[in-house]
Amino acid sequence: MNDYSFIFHSFQHRKIQNKVEGERVLKNNQKPKYKQIIDAAVITIAENGYHQCQVSKIAKQAGVADGTIYLYFKNKEDILISLFKEKMQQFIQNLSEIIAGKNTAAEKLLLLVENHFRILSEDHALAIVTQLELRQTNKELRLKINDILKGYLQLIDNILEEGIQNGEFAPALDIRLTRQMIFGTIDETATNWVMNDHKYDLVSLAPKIHQLLIHGCGNHH
Amino acid sequence: MNDYSFIFHSFQHRKIQNKVEGERVLKNNQKPKYKQIIDAAVITIAENGYHQCQVSKIAKQAGVADGTIYLYFKNKEDILISLFKEKMQQFIQNLSEIIAGKNTAAEKLLLLVENHFRILSEDHALAIVTQLELRQTNKELRLKINDILKGYLQLIDNILEEGIQNGEFAPALDIRLTRQMIFGTIDETATNWVMNDHKYDLVSLAPKIHQLLIHGCGNHH
Amino acid sequence: MNDYSFIFHSFQHRKIQNKVEGERVLKNNQKPKYKQIIDAAVITIAENGYHQCQVSKIAKQAGVADGTIYLYFKNKEDILISLFKEKMQQFIQNLSEIIAGKNTAAEKLLLLVENHFRILSEDHALAIVTQLELRQTNKELRLKINDILKGYLQLIDNILEEGIQNGEFAPALDIRLTRQMIFGTIDETATNWVMNDHKYDLVSLAPKIHQLLIHGCGNHH
Amino acid sequence: MNDYSFIFHSFQHRKIQNKVEGERVLKNNQKPKYKQIIDAAVITIAENGYHQCQVSKIAKQAGVADGTIYLYFKNKEDILISLFKEKMQQFIQNLSEIIAGKNTAAEKLLLLVENHFRILSEDHALAIVTQLELRQTNKELRLKINDILKGYLQLIDNILEEGIQNGEFAPALDIRLTRQMIFGTIDETATNWVMNDHKYDLVSLAPKIHQLLIHGCGNHH
């Protein structure tokens, strides 16, 4: 399954194609420099902040020369975008598989919230980068980020449509606004958690968030 | 009413007292330089983006010398913070007055969403600055912004507490999470609207958003 | 006596003439702003260094407005020059009187060294300004300083000429070079003392210095 | 001989090893950028004065980009310090070799004065920088300069100690004060020469200065 074919790798400038054959040959400590640099970028940007994170710092962390970065990425911005694309792609694939077998939309929504939180909880550096540093960019870059996000938002839309069809969700639901509520709520919760230095457990908030999203704050006895 | 006295003006070194008499005398083009610069900053930052907006551009737009900026603001960052503080203070006061006479928490929530959207709709430049440019800052600054936001979030909390007490809202509501849902949803909706170049009417979305926040996406017949 | 009439006050831009009549009227706490500013400058420049000492700091220390400085001094440089001129003038007058009654050139030289050191010892702030801060200026200003110094150097020359005539000093003495030795030695000694934070007694070095200047480092048994 | 190993090169971050092979290959116009920049700095600072000498001027004179300066020097101040360190190091080594073979302390002292004057005479730009521009700095920098000077002052001390031991100099000599006389005299003489636009011959003053330092101004028939 790949409903998310719109997330393709924009790697025209990459000189070496990461062919399946090519990767099979690589030893463990020889993981492709591309991923090596992305992993270094997550750590370095999380530690320093995007604007205080010089390309040379990423290069040092990745164990490559400054110039090597530019064999794999068009510019500094492209590292950030690629990083997000790469992580988002993995996230969406995992999430799709997790959700696949479930019957109800409500259950799928819970799993979405839970797993969103889990991914961030499992990688604090990544959480800092996506919740804080990724936003420190101009409108142009924000549009690219939104483009990458579309795959995730589509996942939400799918759940909503399924829920409406099987009667779990209100038939008159405005999909776009509901999606914005769901994503906005998850995102705000995650950002607060990061701003509070991850000092409480994020994943355990998922059921309550799920409850709020399904029933709202109203009193329905 | 002013529960939000914690939002005070940080401008201690300003020598000119804003006497009522003093202000009455001022011509339109002589409004205090402090506000003059803030207004210029909103326009200039919205047009250029925070990082592309040189202090000299703000000064030119404000009709003052570059150095004059530094008589009223500590540095470029302080302009951004002060701008947000100033606007937020006004917003919270207006909102407090609007909400004051209403009986139900639900009605108050609707007014909050509506007015939040209206403020942004009435000043597209301000919307761009608060939804996009204000975020392009490091964690330290984000903490200051959050501090200023507290007054607004407190307003939400007050509504929620009132709603719980009078039975409108679920008694078991987690105030913090619910506030994050409400703010997250409003914020995400507003940001999407800005990212779409304000091309649809934001205020008219308020009732639907309100409905979602109260009842969630579930089907409650 | 005033052989040093070449040290006149270059005060063309000073608005109020310090007439004798005018000064007689002044109360103690109303000493002319001119001296008030100079005293403030000595303290402030010594504390902060010439380049870190803003005109506004001097004004604050003197208890006057920034603009007032410019009623008494042409510019910041002029404060430094005037300060040195004022202090040097006093110094030369005092020294002249002290030396006047003495019979031998050697004794006069000793008194010169001693008093030079004593003046600096009695006012550490002044010592810092003359030995360190006054030098942090461009060549043009250094020429003006040298001009003011001429009065002092002339005093040395007079002693030397007298010493040669009465047979105390070597008849073939090169006045200019000897004066440079004397002044250079005193100045170097004083600067070292300031750089060492005045941590030893300067005045008590005078006899040894005097001995060195008269007899040199050679062994004359 | 190199008793002055305490003057080492502070340029730790320089990546290029000065291999003998490497240097042999270099054409004249390819001399290491470090020295290239220092030479440019001497000329440019002498011409413009330290404070009027923009880093970009030095870069232009050196034929490198502005940024290149900062690959070799920490900041503008570091150029000045390094320049002095570099020249002083050479000077001390040359002087040590020249003095090495001589028998009497008096002869060594004469050579020291002569060569001090000769170095300055041979490079008027360097003379301006060391006698005037180097002094236009704050106390912190002066301390660094003094530190570099220590090597030279030690040379003087060595001569004095030798002179005392072999009976040439007075046994009761205060080394520190005598060193201050010698250095102060040389320095004052040199500064006067620079302030007079090098318009007379400095080196030929050495014997007279030497005579003064050894015998003082007194009349010893």
Place this chain on the structure above:
DNA sequence: AATGAATGAGGATTCATTCAT
């Protein structure tokens, strides 16, 4: 492919000085 020395555009901020009051 990989390197890293070299490049050079770009901007926030300070502070001596002025001048309307």
Place this chain on the structure above:
DNA sequence: GATGAATGAATCCTCATTCAT
């Protein structure tokens, strides 16, 4: 005379990117 708000020129340094090796 005194004030102090306003002015605006002037510059060091960073760091993303290139390209010769």
